[in-house]
Amino acid sequence: MKFLQQLNINNTNQGVSTGTHWIESKGNLIESYSPVDGKLIGSVVSTDITSYQKVMATATKAFEEWRMIPAPKRGEIVRQIGDALREQKEPLGQLVSYEMGKSLQEGLGEVQEMIDICDFAVGLSRQLYGLTMHSERPLHRMYEQWHPLGVVGIISAFNFPVAVWAWNAALAWVCGNVCIWKPSEKTPLCGIAVQNIVAEVFKKNNVPEGVNCLVQGAREVGEWMSNDTNIPLMSATGSTRMGKALSVAVAARLGKTILELGGNNAIIISKDADLDMALVGAVFGAVGTAGQRCTTTRRLIIHEDVYEVFKQKLVNAYKQIKIGNPLDATNHVGPLIDKDAVAMYLNAIEQGKQQGANFIVEGKLVDGFESGCYVQPCIAEASNEMQIVQHETFAPILYLMKYKTIDEAIAMQNGAPQGLSSSMFTLNMREAELFLSHKGSDCGIANINIGTSGAEIGGAFGGEKETGGGRESGSDAWKAYMRRQTNTLNWGSTLPLAQGIKFDF
Numbered sequence: 001m002k003f004l005q006q007l008n009i010n011n012t013n014q015g016v017s018t019g020t021h022w023i024e025s026k027g028n029l030i031e032s033y034s035p036v037d038g039k040l041i042g043s044v045v046s047t048d049i050t051s052y053q054k055v056m057a058t059a060t061k062a063f064e065e066w067r068m069i070p071a072p073k074r075g076e077i078v079r080q081i082g083d084a085l086r087e088q089k090e091p092l093g094q095l096v097s098y099e100m101g102k103s104l105q106e107g108l109g110e111v112q113e114m115i116d117i118c119d120f121a122v123g124l125s126r127q128l129y130g131l132t133m134h135s136e137r138p139l140h141r142m143y144e145q146w147h148p149l150g151v152v153g154i155i156s157a158f159n160f161p162v163a164v165w166a167w168n169a170a171l172a173w174v175c176g177n178v179c180i181w182k183p184s185e186k187t188p189l190c191g192i193a194v195q196n197i198v199a200e201v202f203k204k205n206n207v208p209e210g211v212n213c214l215v216q217g218a219r220e221v222g223e224w225m226s227n228d229t230n231i232p233l234m235s236a237t238g239s240t241r242m243g244k245a246l247s248v249a250v251a252a253r254l255g256k257t258i259l260e261l262g263g264n265n266a267i268i269i270s271k272d273a274d275l276d277m278a279l280v281g282a283v284f285g286a287v288g289t290a291g292q293r294c295t296t297t298r299r300l301i302i303h304e305d306v307y308e309v310f311k312q313k314l315v316n317a318y319k320q321i322k323i324g325n326p327l328d329a330t331n332h333v334g335p336l337i338d339k340d341a342v343a344m345y346l347n348a349i350e351q352g353k354q355q356g357a358n359f360i361v362e363g364k365l366v367d368g369f370e371s372g373c374y375v376q377p378c379i380a381e382a383s384n385e386m387q388i389v390q391h392e393t394f395a396p397i398l399y400l401m402k403y404k405t406i407d408e409a410i411a412m413q414n415g416a417p418q419g420l421s422s423s424m425f426t427l428n429m430r431e432a433e434l435f436l437s438h439k440g441s442d443c444g445i446a447n448i449n450i451g452t453s454g455a456e457i458g459g460a461f462g463g464e465k466e467t468g469g470g471r472e473s474g475s476d477a478w479k480a481y482m483r484r485q486t487n488t489l490n491w492g493s494t495l496p497l498a499q500g501i502k503f504d505f
């Protein structure tokens with residue numbers, strides 16, 4: 001395949017890297033099959049403990065040098081990475097689409113998010129500001145500085161195989177950290193491709209070996225990272241189950257985490273909504289990326305006055321959804337990531353039925369595709385309390401429910417263990433403001449007249465409750481990648497103590 005050559009993926013000994021060199025490892029081969037056509041795309045070498053230790057030692061050493069390079073100079077290197085990504089947008093977008101199964105448009109969109117965060121990080125590299133305070137003591141100066149943490153561990157999920165790494169790495173680097181990245185074992189080649197792109201830029205700039213490390217593997221490798229006291233910050237994206245285990249391991253050594261875990265995102269559709277806009281938001285939110293975004297719309301909470309009308313519109317729209325090869329731009333929905341995901345989808349439908357959900361668009365495996373991973377996006381009328389509705393199934397299953405009062409709708413929207421994204425469609429400004437107030441949505445993201453997915457990189461991304469509480473990408477999310485130091489400097493000739501304490505001798 002042409003894009004594999006363009007991305008310099010050659011299948012030999014690639015897997016573990018300290019930046020510009022591939023490191024030998026005796027780990028297993030991870031084979032990557034495309035969910036698009038079921039074909040083997042390539043394989044990578046997973047990390048064994050010896051290569052892991054080598055990577056860690058190289059990263060730790062690289063930090064000593066990298067942190068001494070002025071932040072705007074580090075930003076300049078990130079700027080060049082953004083440019084390299086612009087050049088490789090097409091082949092990288094194709095690989096994302098082929099290895100993960102999302103539409104080509106979305107694959108390209110994901111690379112665009114990487115480019116955008118590089119631009120953001122370049123500006124940030126000149127704005128890592130700390131505050132100054134007025135000391136209560138004369139001739140004293142008090143201020144705070146932000147220092148880099150060291151080695152940052154990044155674990156990313158299959159559904160955004162490259163963008164979420166970039167949100168973390170671009171910020172971590174300008175902040176003066178070095179990174180070790182473990183991509184999902186379901187999308188290992190995306191990791192290789194990105195590693196190759198960054199390596200070219202790093203070589204050109206003589207960046208010390210170890211600033212950008214790649215490890216590959218499943219749970220075990222993630223556990224080595226979580227337990228490793230050489231990694232002060234672990235940033236992990238994935239399931240709540242994974243996040244809870246990782247969090248316990250990192251907390252046990254009092255390390256820091258940024259967790260971006262499951263979502264169970266709802267859209268409230270008011271009787272005062274522009275229903276046509278709401279329809280686009282709901283359909284894209286529910287079926288985009290085949291329901292495999294953490295921001296996917298999983299619940300629609302619809303006012304009883306517009307419930308039937310909206311339901312009809314939705315069912316009609318679902319009839320027009322084209323399922324098929326995601327590299328063909330005329331298709332809306334591609335495959336799920338693998339057969340395990342299909343089994344989970346089918347199981348959720350079964351459980352939904354047992355719990356009383358009424359499927360108005362039936363879910364099923366779509367026949368005729370080699371990979372066996374294509375499924376029908378489906379819709380069920382359900383109630384918020386059902387166990388299956390409370391659970392995040394990473395597939396295109398949408399639950400509809402009815403409400404009477406706005407307070408009831410907000411309580412339903414908040415009545416889920418997860419707290420990532422939320423939205424309301426309404427033209428009533430009182431309802432809108434209530435939803436955005438502290439009495440409103442309890443999620444990390446709350447939108448009006450926009451769906452739950454498709455956040456821009458400029459805002460802080462993440463959520464509350466079982467979503468893990470971390471924030472990545474924009475706003476001041478960078479602060480989580482640094483340690484704050486408060487400095488008080490006495491330039492007088494006496495030593496007055498704080499709080500008026502006297503200590504004479």
Ligand code: UN1
Pocket residue numbers: 159160164237292293294295452453454455456
């Ligand atoms: C994710 O699914 O982990 O907001 C990230 C969105 C994308 C990112 C999703 N920008 O839908």
